Amino acid sequence: MRKDLEDSLFEQHEKILGQCDYRELCIGDGWFVLVDTLCLGLQHLTDSGAGPQVRALQVKQKFGELCFYAEGADYFQAGMIHMASLISMRTCEVCGSPGERVEQQDHWRTLCPTHTAGS
């Protein structure tokens, strides 16, 4: 992920991402909005007293899917994280357009038709 996008996520969502194992999110730029929206939604619940504080341990792409490993989530928040992972498998990790999981050089990625052809 581009450094400025990554920095923006860490700054805006310090309470959620501040304790990640790595000061690096191993995902593509195309999932920025997805992760940003997930964190906004999770934090909104916490700040309005409707949920515990979620703390991400690691955020990465695995087999073309967003893996948002976190602790502290209640059942509802875990469902939000699960939904974000489902959406990630249909969202190009490069540009954010609709995409699907493809295998390239023994690695699974989620890509739109343009990035499948171009990479």
Ligand SMILES: [Zn+2]
């Ligand atoms: Zn794309």
